[in-house]
Amino acid sequence: xxxxxxxxxxxxxxxxxxVTLRCSPRSGDLSVYWYQQSLDQGLQFLIQYYNGEExxxxxxxxxxxxxxxxxxxxxLNLSSLELGDSALYFCASSSPTGLEQFFGxxxxxxxx
Amino acid sequence: QKEVEQDPGPLSVPxxxxxxxxxxxxxxxxxxxxxxxxxxxKGPELLMYTYSSGNKEDGRFTAQVDKSSKYISLFIRDSxxxxxxxxxxxxxxxYGQNFVFGxxxxxxxxP
Numbered sequence: 001x002x003x004x005x006x007x008x009x010x011x012x013x014x015x016x017x018x019v020t021l022r023c024s025p026r027s028g029d030l031s032v033y034w035y036q037q038s039l040d041q042g043l044q045f046l047i048q049y050y051n052g053e054e055x056x057x058x059x060x061x062x063x064x065x066x067x068x069x070x071x072x073x074x075x076l077n078l079s080s081l082e083l084g085d086s087a088l089y090f091c092a093s094s095s096p097t098g099l100e101q102f103f104g105x106x107x108x109x110x111x112x
Numbered sequence: 113q114k115e116v117e118q119d120p121g122p123l124s125v126p127x128x129x130x131x132x133x134x135x136x137x138x139x140x141x142x143x144x145x146x147x148x149x150x151x152x153x154k155g156p157e158l159l160m161y162t163y164s165s166g167n168k169e170d171g172r173f174t175a176q177v178d179k180s181s182k183y184i185s186l187f188i189r190d191s192x193x194x195x196x197x198x199x200x201x202x203x204x205x206x207y208g209q210n211f212v213f214g215x216x217x218x219x220x221x222x223p
Contacts, residue, residue: 002155033211042215043156043200056210090155099144101211103155 003027004104006091012110018079021107025072025093031055032074033094033101034066038087049074081111115139118201118214127223131188135201135214138182142203142212145177147186150198150216159186159199191221 003026013019025032034046036059045058049068060066063081068074078085088108092101116137125131133147144163148156162168165179174187184203188195198216 002157004155035213043202043213045211045213048210056206058210088153092155099146099161100158101146103157105155106153108153 002102002104004091004093004102006089006104006107008107009105010108010110012112013081014112015081015083017081017111018077019081019109021076021078021089021091021109023074023076023091023093023104025074025091026102029093029095029102030072031094031098032068032072033092034060034074034076035090035092036087037090037106038084041087043090046076078109083111085109086111114215115212116201116203116214118217120215121218122220123217124220124222125191127191127193127221129191129221131191131195131219131221133186133188133199133201133217133219135184136182137184137203137212139203139205139212140179140182141205144204145175145184146202146211147173147175148200148202148213149195150200152197156200191219193221193223196220 005024030051033048037043046060048056066076088106090106092103146161147159150156160175168175172189176185200216201214
C-alpha cells in the first residue's frame with residue numbers, strides 16, 4: 001500500500017458526460033501528479049500540483065482540468081467525455097525530493 | 113520518434129535467469145532516470161532512480177545509465193516468478209517535474 005488513495009475504483013459513464021476523480025496524497029507529500037494510462041498510449045503525464053499551485057502541465061486536454069485543495073487532496077475533472085477517454089487514471093504524490101513518486105491504485109474509467 | 117522507447121515484449125525467461133530491460137530516449141536534457149514495476153491493474157511502484165550516468169545497485173536490481181548513448185538499462189539477477197510484471201522506465205529534465213514514461217516491457221518469469 002503506497003499511502004495514496006483514489007476514488008472511485010471504477011467508473012462507467014456515457015459519452016458527453018462529466019466525471020470527477022479524487023486523490024488523497026501520502027501524509028506529508030505536497031506534490032500530486034495525474035497520469036492517464038491506456039493500452040495504446042502507455043502512461044501519459046497530465047498535470048502536477050504542488051501545495052495548491054499548478055507546477056507542470058503535460059498532455060492534458062482542454063476538456064480536462066484539475067485542482068489541489070488546501071487539505072492537499074486533488075480532483076481531476078473530465079468533461080464532454082469521448083470513447084477514447086476510457087483508460088486508467090493514476091494519481092501519484094512525491095516525496096520532498098520530487099523523484100520518488102508513489103502511485104495510487106488508479107481509477108478505471110469506461111466511457112460507453 | 114517517441115521521446116522514450118522501450119521494447120514492449122513480452123519477454124519470457126526461466127526462473128533464475130538474468131534479465132536485461134532497456135530504454136532509449138531522444139531528449140539529451142533528461143538527467144533523472146527511474147524504473148517502475150507495475151503489476152497487472154495496479155499502480156506503478158518505484159524500484160530505483162539514478163541521476164546522470166553510471167550504475168546503481170539495490171539487491172538483485174542494477175540500473176545503468178549511459179547518457180552519451182541515451183540508453184538506460186535495468187538488470188534483474190536471479191529472477192523470480194514474482195518479478196513477472198511490466199517494467200516502465202521514466203525520466204525527467206527538471207527535478208520533480210514533468211516525468212516522461214516509456215511504454216513498458218512486459219516480463220514473464222517462468223518457474
